[in-house]
Amino acid sequence: MIEVKGLKKSFEVENPKKLSEQEKKDPRLKGRYFHSVESVSFTCDKGTVLGLLGPNGAGKTTTLRMLSTALKPEQGSLVIDGEDVLKKPVEARKRIGFLSGSTGLYGRLTGRENIAYFGQLHGMDKNAIKQRIDELAELLDLHTFLDRRSENFSTGMKQKTAIARAVVHNPAVVILDEPTTGLDIMAAQTVLDFIRHLKTLSTPVVFSTHHLDEVAELCDKVCVIHQGNSVFEDDLAAFSALGEGVLSHSFLKTIKQEA
Template identity: 75%
Template sequence: MIEISQLAKKFTVENPKKLSEQEKKDPRLKGRFFHSVENVSFHCSSGEVLGLLGPNGAGKTTTLRMLSTALTPDAGDITIDGTNVVKTPVIARKMIGFLSGSTGLYGRLTGRENIAYFGQLHGMSAAQIDTKIAELADVLDLHSFLDRKCENFSTGMKQKTAIARAVVHDPKVVILDEPTTGLDIMAAQTVLDFIQRLKEKGVPVIFSTHHLDEVSELCDRVTVIHHGKTHFSDTFDAFKAKSDGSLHQAFMRIIEQGGE
């Protein structure tokens, strides 16, 4: 179980004069601060997949980076099975598997070496790492490129390797920032199948996406954020019911109507 309550995060605007006209009109711009996330709350229980939706710039990535401990919130709480992520980030980090928007793989290392390195950082033994890599290679279809240097990987190869690296330590919660962006149909389906496997194992998964078909296929819960605030957070069925079953219209209606 992961619970997020009233998260907020602002950033200093170094030079307001260089902002675009669209950025200047954003209601989150207040003086020399841009309040990327102002009030975001949702929860995801064991065995659930939550889809985090919102327009570009809504605050999704900032929210996920706070969940992963990469950013410290200015306000709000995050707990995983009762562990306070904000107050004990080092402990919480061991419980989290996080895939950011960029893979960040070490190009001169092979896929296997990248995954193994993160296993070592999490205190896994060599035997544990080998066993886990073999398992992940099967479910993510890594065998054909696992021992090649990552600098020569395609986008799909990089993304699947990065996902394996994120979950090598069997985290209690998995957080994925647009995991299928840039992937071909087959690679994307491999990633979606892997998320389904995590769900079946009882691991809560939170992932951001712009693809509503992925939401329909996987999600038990949906959270929509806009301008840094939660506008909707409920079950997938409640989301779908917002517009007679049309997910696109449901999303647009939530954005247009504002908060819950």
């Protein structure tokens, strides 16, 4: 189970003159600091897929990076299966599978070598890594390019390899930042099928997306972030009811109510 409560994170603005007019009007800009996340809370139980929604710049990626331990919040709490992430970040990382917005593969390594390297970082032995890569190759349809150098991969190949790398150690929770962005229909469907597979394993999954059809297809729960604050958190049925069954209307309604 994932429990996120009252997260807050700000960043110093190095050169305020370079901010866009939209950024200057954002109420989160206070003096030389931009408060990217002001108060975000949500929970995600075992076997639950939570869709994290919000406009561009709402604070979704910052929230996920804090949850993954890549960033440290200024306030708030993060708990995974009863363990305090902030007090034990090294232990928490062993339990988390995190896919950031950038695949970050090592171009001179093959797909297999990229995945194996991260397995080694997690302390897995060679036999366990080989077995896990074989399993992930089936689930994510990696066979045709697994042994090619990743610098020549398409966007879809890179994304699927990056997902395999993120979950090679069988994490207790999985966090995905816009996992289908830039993918063609077939590659995106493979990723969505993999999220379904994680659900059958009772693995909590939090993923951010702009695609409401993915939310309708996969999510049990929805959290909407607007201007650094969580403005909606409930199950998919409650979210859908806001817009009388039209998710785009539901989303716009949560944003407008907050505004």
